[in-house]
Amino acid sequence: MKTGRNRFGPRDSARGARGTSLAAPFACLAVLLAAPSLSAQSPPASTCVDCHLQTGVDRLAAPARDFARDVHHAKGFTCADCHGGDPHDATMGAMSRSKGFIGVPAHRDVPALCGRCHSNADFMRRYNPQLRIDQVAEYRTSVHGQRLFATNDQKVAVCSSCHTAHSILPPSDTQSTVYPLHVADTCARCHADARYMAEYGIPTNQYSQYKASIHWTTLSKVGDLSAPTCNSCHGNHGAVPPGVKSVANVCGQCHAMQADNFEHSPHAAAFLAIGLPGCPTCHQNHEIHAASDRMLGASAPAVCANCHSPSDRGGRAAATMRTLIDRLRASRERALAILQRAERSGMEVGQPLFDLKGATDDLVTARLDIHTFDAAKVRTPVEQGLAVSHQAYEQGVMAFRELRVRRNGLAVSLALVLLVILGLVLKIRQIERRPGGGPKWHSIGGQS
Ligand code: HEC
Ligand code: HEC
Ligand code: HEC
Ligand code: HEC
Ligand code: HEC
Ligand code: HEC
Ligand code: HEC
Ligand code: HEC
Ligand code: HEC
Known part of the structure; x- marks a missing residue:
């Protein structure tokens, strides 16, 4: 990360890697940069913010306004930690080149700017030992990074394209541009813009296809954050198409059993030989739908019928x-x-x-x-x-x-009961009709 731009840095390296001719101003800068103490991470006052809010020019005021919610602000960093300059000087002299002010970093210099801290294991460990420190290294392997450094392509994504420059939030923050539910929109700003992407000749339908997939439904409607969005398959920082050989591994991060079965199937080698990716050949890559039995069989619409005849x-x-x-x-x-x-x-x-x-x-x-x-x-x-x-x-x-047996049983007992009742009724009638039987009752009634 020792690029020409890397003239100020996290406190320690800032003191170490200085050119001798710049020693005096930078010694001073190092002290200034050390100001926000690690233990007291309360947001510091900064003349940069105060003055920029008062300029009345949106391009200058917006960064100062946005920065209030930035994770770096919360951790005690100031504008000067990225732009250099003197955050205690209330005059335009705060932005003096002699105080390390770099102005607006060029597109190409952004990765090194962020990497000054984020690639520095010692420095980052003091804040958050769990945080990865390979973002710049990974970024270099991505199509974005390769094009940036090889051809100085101004249109590819750099760190601030995906994270913003002044409202940077941890990915777990629901307001973050890289929160799982927002990633697709972040990538879509470029990748769904046909005019912006025209010169590259790659499709710009990934976003609309992804939004129609079971993955997006599961993520957004079911609220299952384990469902993939763009970076789950393309890597956070290594954004490259997975490539024919490794697609099954990409899907296999989550669908391990299917991937394992596929890798041991006759298709693994056969597909590789014809240059077809594993899973997407049958399931698509972006517009993945729920699987159904209709996909299986020897005739259309089964996917097998695309390549096999019913008799092979x-x-x-x-x-x-x-x-x-x-x-x-x-x-x-x-x-x-x-x-x-x-x-x-x-x-x-x-x-x-x-x-x-x-x-x-x-x-x-x-x-x-x-x-x-x-x-x-x-x-x-x-x-x-x-x-x-x-x-x-x-x-x-x-x-x-059993139910029938029970019902039959019930019917038989019911019939028996009815028979008994019938018998009784007949018996009563018989008694009633007997001469002398009736009047006896009447006389009893009469007595009372
Ligand atoms: C006294 C007011 C004031 C202070 C203090 C101040 N700025 Fe500025 N800043 C301005 C103005 C006005 C401009 C626009 C100047 C121009 O366009 O030439 C500006 C421009 C900038 C720019 C854009 C430069 C460009 O080339 O477009 C950056 C970045 C910047 N300031 C950062 C800072 C930082 C970091 C600090 C603190 C270390 C700071 N400013 C302190 C008033 C201030
Ligand atoms: C984490 C690093 C970082 C910090 C902290 C930071 N900036 Fe920036 N700033 C950038 C980057 C990177 C750019 C380049 C623009 C981009 O990539 O979006 C930029 C651009 C700017 C611009 C030019 C905006 C434009 O549209 O031309 C101004 C003005 C500015 N910053 C001022 C500030 C001020 C004021 C602060 C403090 C409140 C600040 N920055 C804090 C990284 C930072
Ligand atoms: C001066 C050092 C420094 C610079 C420069 C810097 N960062 Fe940071 N950044 C940090 C520190 C320290 C943290 C806090 C880590 C923590 O406590 O989790 C952080 C946090 C973050 C986080 C949140 C990480 C998380 O999951 O908590 C992101 C995202 C981030 N920075 C991106 C950037 C980007 C993008 C740039 C360049 C535009 C940049 N940073 C420049 C030091 C820096
Ligand atoms: C193409 C978009 C993109 C670019 C470019 C990008 N990031 Fe990220 N970054 C992400 C996404 C998405 C995540 C969220 C990962 C997650 O959900 O865990 C992330 C996460 C992070 C984190 C949190 C810790 C981690 O690694 O998960 C840091 C710090 C960070 N990025 C810094 C950087 C820096 C520094 C650069 C420039 C070298 C950069 N990013 C470039 C998209 C991007
Ligand atoms: C600032 C605009 C921008 C943003 C934001 C952006 N990209 Fe890119 N991306 C590009 C450009 C430009 C290319 C170069 C296209 C090429 O070379 O084919 C590219 C290339 C790619 C490629 C390689 C395509 C190929 O086949 O060459 C992938 C994959 C990719 N981006 C994924 C992502 C993902 C995932 C995100 C979000 C996390 C993202 N990009 C965000 C502009 C962007
Ligand atoms: C479920 C995994 C998955 C998700 C989610 C995903 N992709 Fe892809 N993407 C792939 C695969 C697989 C390929 C094709 C790779 C191949 O065939 O070599 C690909 C290819 C690409 C390409 C290159 C296109 C081309 O034709 O050259 C770009 C650009 C891209 N994806 C961007 C995105 C964006 C933006 C998102 C989010 C809206 C996204 N992807 C979501 C798996 C995924
Ligand atoms: C040659 C075609 C083909 C390939 C290659 C393929 N699948 Fe499938 N997949 C199917 C068919 C057919 C079904 C539907 C089975 C059914 O519903 O009867 C299916 C079903 C599924 C299901 C849902 C059923 C379940 O088991 O839960 C998942 C998930 C899945 N596939 C993932 C993958 C992954 C991951 C890969 C790559 C490792 C892959 N598939 C490769 C044809 C394929
Ligand atoms: C980050 C994890 C993750 C990745 C990576 C991923 N998936 Fe999924 N996938 C899920 C989740 C979660 C669901 C929805 C719940 C379920 O059915 O398991 C799902 C659902 C599916 C289904 C529908 C399953 C059904 O029950 O009908 C298919 C098919 C599928 N994925 C294929 C793929 C393919 C192909 C890839 C690679 C290009 C891929 N997935 C990458 C997590 C992932
Ligand atoms: C993209 C084309 C393609 C698709 C789709 C496809 N296959 Fe294949 N399959 C092949 C190729 C190529 C081979 C290896 C050459 C051969 O033996 O025919 C093969 C081989 C096989 C074999 C081994 C045949 C043998 O000779 O031992 C079986 C079984 C098989 N496929 C079943 C299926 C089933 C079931 C499906 C649907 C779920 C399917 N295939 C979908 C291309 C495909």
Whole structure:
């Protein structure tokens, strides 16, 4: 990071790496820079802020205004920590070149400016030992960094393009431009702007496609922050297209089982040979939708049909796997339906309903095993699941048989009761009709 621009820096290196001719002013600057003490990280007063707020020129006042909420302000840094100058001088002399003032850093110099602190392990450890210090190194490997340093491309992203220059916040802050829910918008400022990107000849639809994906839905609607946004797949700072070879690793950060199965499948080598990326060939890269059985099989709309005919080995495997999955699904649903009906009829089917969860797990395993593209591997969990659902179904059938027995029992006892009642009624009538039987009752009634 010892670039020409790197004339002032975090306190320690500021004292160390100084040119001798500049020693005097910089010794003074070093003292000034040391002013915000590490222990007392309260925001310091700065003449830069005071005067800039009063200029009435937005370009000059906005940075001073925004900086109030910047993480660097909160940690006790001043404008001078990035721009140099003297934050205690209330005159225009504060911005004297002799006090290390650099003016507005050129696009190309921004990474080194931020890197002066952020690439300095010793310095950063005193603030936050957990914070990574590889942002500049990573950035250099990105397409952004490569173009910046190779051709001085002014349009690629530098640190302040993604983080802003004066409202920098930790990624965990919901207001940050790099908070997971805001990253896509941050990248889209350039990548969804067709005019801005025209000279590069790459598509500008990543943003709109991503916004239509299950990943964005999961992130934004379900609120699951483990779902990916642009930097999850492209790296925070190493922004490069993952490349054919490593795409499966990128997806495999989160979909480890599918990636592992895929890597051991015949497709891993076959796709590499034709130059196709792993997962996106069947799932897309940005507009990834929920997967369904329709993707599997030997005829359209199954993805397999894009490359296999129904009669080749791949096509036959596809058809077999689809049949297996369909059978397990149907058998599980049949069992579930009968058990739910039994439950509604008041039968105790808690246990078989619980057992049926085993078949649901087998279905999940079978769908995972699709990524081996080996029908025999899919068959194992399917057969297990079929056995479980069959048994659960049988228990549903038995529940209904029991219900029938109970109902029949009830009907017989009901019929018996009715018979008895009928018998009694007939008996009473018989007694009533007997001569002398009735008047007796009347005479009793008359007496009282
Ligand atoms: C007395 C008022 C005053 C003080 C104090 C002051 N500035 Fe400025 N600053 C200005 C004005 C006015 C301009 C515009 C000058 C110009 O355009 O030539 C300016 C311009 C700038 C610019 C833009 C330069 C450019 O080339 O466009 C930066 C960056 C800057 N100031 C940073 C600082 C920093 C850092 C400090 C404190 C160390 C500071 N200023 C202190 C008034 C002030
Ligand atoms: C963390 C480093 C950092 C700090 C701290 C910082 N700046 Fe800046 N400033 C930059 C960078 C980088 C730029 C270049 C513009 C860009 O990349 O967006 C810049 C640009 C500017 C500009 C030019 C804006 C324009 O639109 O031309 C002014 C004025 C300025 N800063 C003033 C200030 C003042 C005043 C403070 C203190 C309140 C301050 N800066 C604190 C990094 C910083
Ligand atoms: C003078 C040293 C210094 C400079 C220059 C500097 N930073 Fe920082 N930065 C820090 C320190 C110290 C922290 C606080 C780390 C902490 O406590 O978490 C920090 C925090 C951050 C954070 C929040 C990190 C987190 O997760 O908490 C970001 C993002 C950041 N800086 C980006 C930048 C960018 C972008 C630039 C250049 C425009 C820059 N910094 C320039 C010292 C500096
Ligand atoms: C293309 C956009 C982009 C550029 C360019 C960029 N960053 Fe970041 N940066 C991010 C994103 C996104 C995150 C959030 C990572 C996360 O969610 O953990 C981040 C996180 C950070 C953090 C927090 C700690 C970490 O590493 O996760 C620091 C510090 C930081 N960046 C500094 C820098 C510096 C210094 C540069 C310039 C060399 C830079 N960034 C360039 C997008 C960018
Ligand atoms: C300031 C504008 C800007 C921002 C913001 C920006 N980029 Fe870029 N990005 C570019 C430019 C310009 C290129 C160069 C295009 C090229 O060389 O094909 C590029 C290149 C890329 C590439 C390489 C494309 C290729 O195939 O060559 C990727 C990947 C990329 N950016 C991802 C991101 C991500 C992810 C973010 C947000 C975290 C982001 N960019 C933010 C301007 C930007
Ligand atoms: C789920 C992972 C994932 C997410 C999320 C993602 N990308 Fe990509 N991106 C990829 C893959 C995979 C490729 C293609 C790489 C290849 O085929 O070599 C790619 C390619 C690109 C390219 C190069 C395009 C080209 O045709 O050269 C750019 C630019 C890009 N993505 C930007 C973005 C932006 C901006 C976002 C957020 C809006 C984003 N990506 C979100 C995985 C992702
Ligand atoms: C040759 C085509 C193909 C490739 C390559 C492929 N998949 Fe799939 N994937 C499918 C099919 C077909 C399904 C749907 C299975 C179903 O629902 O019956 C699927 C389903 C999925 C599912 C949802 C089902 C589940 O298991 O939860 C995920 C997640 C998934 N794939 C991720 C990946 C990842 C990650 C990669 C790369 C390592 C990948 N896929 C590579 C064809 C493919
Ligand atoms: C940062 C983690 C992460 C990365 C990286 C990631 N995904 Fe996802 N993916 C998720 C989450 C979370 C979901 C939604 C919940 C679920 O279904 O697991 C999801 C859902 C999916 C689904 C739908 C699954 C279903 O149940 O129907 C597919 C297909 C998928 N991802 C494929 C991919 C591919 C292909 C890549 C690489 C280009 C990728 N994912 C990269 C986390 C990730
Ligand atoms: C992008 C094209 C492509 C897609 C899509 C694709 N395959 Fe393949 N598949 C290949 C290639 C290429 C091979 C290796 C050459 C060969 O054996 O045909 C292969 C091989 C296979 C094999 C091994 C055949 C053998 O000879 O042992 C099976 C099984 C297979 N695929 C199943 C599937 C299934 C199931 C799907 C859908 C989920 C699918 N494939 C989707 C291109 C594809």
